[in-house]
Amino acid sequence: MYLPTLLTLLFAARGLATLTYRGVDWSSTPVVEKAGTKFKNSAGAEQPLETILKNSGVNIVRQRIWVNPSDGNYNLDYNVALAQRAKAAGLQIYLDFHYSDTWADPAHQAKPAAWASLSTDALVTKIYDYTKDALNRFASAGIQLALVSIGNEITPGLLFPTGQLSKTDGPKNAARLLKSASKAVKESNLSPKPKIMIHLDNGWKADTQTWWYDTVLGSGGGLTSSDYDVQGVSYYPFYNSGATLAALGSSLDAMVKKYGKEVMVVETDWPTYCPNPAYAFPSDAKSIPFSVDGQKQWMKAVAQKVSGVSGGKGTGLFYWEPAWIGNAGLGSSCGYNLMVASDGKVMDSLSVFSSL
Numbered sequence: 001m002y003l004p005t006l007l008t009l010l011f012a013a014r015g016l017a018t019l020t021y022r023g024v025d026w027s028s029t030p031v032v033e034k035a036g037t038k039f040k041n042s043a044g045a046e047q048p049l050e051t052i053l054k055n056s057g058v059n060i061v062r063q064r065i066w067v068n069p070s071d072g073n074y075n076l077d078y079n080v081a082l083a084q085r086a087k088a089a090g091l092q093i094y095l096d097f098h099y100s101d102t103w104a105d106p107a108h109q110a111k112p113a114a115w116a117s118l119s120t121d122a123l124v125t126k127i128y129d130y131t132k133d134a135l136n137r138f139a140s141a142g143i144q145l146a147l148v149s150i151g152n153e154i155t156p157g158l159l160f161p162t163g164q165l166s167k168t169d170g171p172k173n174a175a176r177l178l179k180s181a182s183k184a185v186k187e188s189n190l191s192p193k194p195k196i197m198i199h200l201d202n203g204w205k206a207d208t209q210t211w212w213y214d215t216v217l218g219s220g221g222g223l224t225s226s227d228y229d230v231q232g233v234s235y236y237p238f239y240n241s242g243a244t245l246a247a248l249g250s251s252l253d254a255m256v257k258k259y260g261k262e263v264m265v266v267e268t269d270w271p272t273y274c275p276n277p278a279y280a281f282p283s284d285a286k287s288i289p290f291s292v293d294g295q296k297q298w299m300k301a302v303a304q305k306v307s308g309v310s311g312g313k314g315t316g317l318f319y320w321e322p323a324w325i326g327n328a329g330l331g332s333s334c335g336y337n338l339m340v341a342s343d344g345k346v347m348d349s350l351s352v353f354s355s356l
Contacts, residue, residue: 018307018356019303019306019307019314019315019316019317019356020315020316021059021060021092021094021146021147021264021315021316021317021318022057022058022059022060022316022317022353022356023058023059023060023061023062023092023094023316023317023318023319024053024058024061024062024318024319024320024321024322024323024339024353025061025062025063025064025096025267025318025319025320025321025322026049026050026053026061026062026063026082026086026321026323027062027063027064027074027082027321028321028323028324028327029049029082029323030073030078030081030082031073032323032324032325032326035325035326037325037344038344039052039323039340039344039345039346040052040343040344040345040346041055041345041346042345042346042348042350042351044345048085048089049323050085050086050088050089050091051089052346052350053089053091053350053353054089054090054091056346056350056351056353056354057351057352057353057354057355057356058091058350058353059091059092059353060091060092060093060094060146060147060316060318061086061091061092061093061094062094062096062266062318063079063082063083063086063093063094063095063096064096064098064152065079065095065096065097065098065134066098066100066101066102067098067099067100067101067112067114067115067130068101068112068113068114069101069102070101074098076134076137079095080137080138080141080143083095083138083141083143083145084141084143087142087143087144092144092146092147093143093144093145093146093147094145094146094147094148094149094266094318095135095138095145095147095148095149095194096149096152096199096266097131097134097148097149097150097151097152097181098151098152099111099112099127099130099151099152099158099159099181100112101113104151104152104153104154104158105152105153105201106153106155106156106201109154109156109157109158109159109160109163109164110160111123111159111160111162115159120162120169120173120176123159123162123177124176124177124180125180127159127177127180127181127184128180128181128183128184129184130184131150131180131181131184131185131188132184132185132187132188135148135184135185135188135189135190136188136189136190138190139188139189139190139191140189144190144192144194145190145194146194146195147194147195147197147230148185148194148195148196148197149197149198149199149232149266150178150181150182150185150196150197150198150228151178151181151198151199152199153199153200153201153234154174154198154199154200155200155201155202155208155212157170157171157174158174158177158178159177162177163177165212165215165216171215171216171219171221172219172220172221173221174216174219174221174223175216175217175219175220175221175222175223176221176222176223178198178216178221178223178227178228179221179222179223179224179227182196182223182227182228183227195229195230195262196227196228196229196230197228197229197230197231197232197264197266198228198230198231198232199232199233199234199266200212200231200232200233200234201233201234202233202234202235202240202243203233203234203235203248203251203252203265204235204240204242204243204244204247204248204251205242205247205251206247206250206251206254206255209231209233209251209254209255210254210255210258213231213259225259225260225261228261229261229262230261230262230263230264230315230316231255231259231261231262231263231264232263232264232265232266232316233251233252233263233264233265233266233267234265234266234267234268234320235248235265235267235268235302236267236268236269236332237268237269237270237281237282237285237298238269238271238274238277238278238279238281238332238333238334239278239279239332240279240282241279241280241281241282241283242282243282244282244283244284244285245282245284245285245301245302245305246284247282248265248302248305249305249308249309252305252306252309252314253308253309253310256309256310256311256313256314257310260313261313262313262314262315262316263306263309263313263314263315264306264314264315264316264317264318265302265306265316265317265318266316266318267318267320268298268299268302268317268318268319268320269319269320269330269332269337270288270290270294270295270298270299270337271290271294271332271334271335271336271337272290272291272292272294272295272336272337272338272347272349273290273334273335273336274290274332274333274334274335274336275335276333277333277334278332278333279333285298285301288301290334292347292348292349293348293349295339295347295349295352296348296349296351296352299317299319299349299352299353299356300352300355300356302317303317303356317356319339321338322337322338322339322340322350323338323339323340323346324338325338325340325342325344328342
């Protein structure tokens with residue numbers, strides 16, 4: 001027993017420890033399949049995407065959930081059905097609440113239409129009821145969740161304008177809403193309970209992370225460090241030249257030292273094609289090519305920063321939507337960020353998960 005323990009500590013000290021959570025977001029898989037795509041493994045044989053992911057070293061999938069989307073995609077029924085596939089393949093599941101009928105991100109945190117006229121007190125109750133009911137549905141279906149994010153990239157707040165941090169009562173309201181959502185996770189029928197995550201963007205900016213947690217935790221809204229287990233961040237290389245790998249490592253380490261929580265990069269990408277990027281790439285990533293091999297290099301470099309934080313608290317890394325055929329740019333100015341070719345065959349870069 002002594003030797004493996006010693007080796008584990010040695011690898012952790014070098015930033016080479018195996019990550020606990022090696023995942024991808026596969027939220028759009030049913031949409032892609034409905035459009036006619038058949039996924040193929042590296043040998044060209046058709047297989048369910050979940051089988052391909054599992055065989056590539058992925059051990060957890062991330063799924064976004066919207067409250068009442070107009071076309072039904074990403075709603076509760078959609079997510080339960082998708083999670084059943086993940087469970088059958090032996091994959092863990094991370095459920096990402098957007099608390100909106102559509103995308104929730106730093107530029108969009110709109111309330112679900114049915115919640116729009118609710119008072120602050122009623123909204124605090126509603127987020128509890130909705131979160132608990134959704135999680136109880138998973139419990140009733142026999143689906144365990146490993147991670148639950150109470151909000152998606154909520155750096156500016158959530159459920160605007162009530163929980164908008166730039167408003168006078170925004171920080172306090174955001175804290176109340178998150179406290180209520182956290183309580184719902186803890187009081188759901190899921191057993192064991194999933195880890196609760198707060199997810200912000202710009203994980204490389206230590207001052208942003210510190211500002212957010214100090215502001216919301218100190219707002220008087222009741223949110224405390226006991227209400228969450230994980231600090232998740234998004235980290236993309238193509239939106240800001242300051243988003244260096246070095247800055248990410250420093251930011252994650254500062255977060256762990258100050259707050260003592262697990263940290264994870266829950267969204268990242270790297271392009272295989274990017275002829276006209278809108279912004280300069282980080283200086284310490286310029287040697288990484290825009291290629292399939294570059295995707296592997298990027299993921300290994302980010303994994304090293306995550307696993308290298310103090311106390312072994314860096315535990316997870318997720319690639320955002322590597323198989324979303326039909327949306328290859330994934331919202332960036334780069335032409336192709338997927339790990340799956342347009343014909344549905346996986347690229348070699350997907351195999352990187354077995355080494356993270």
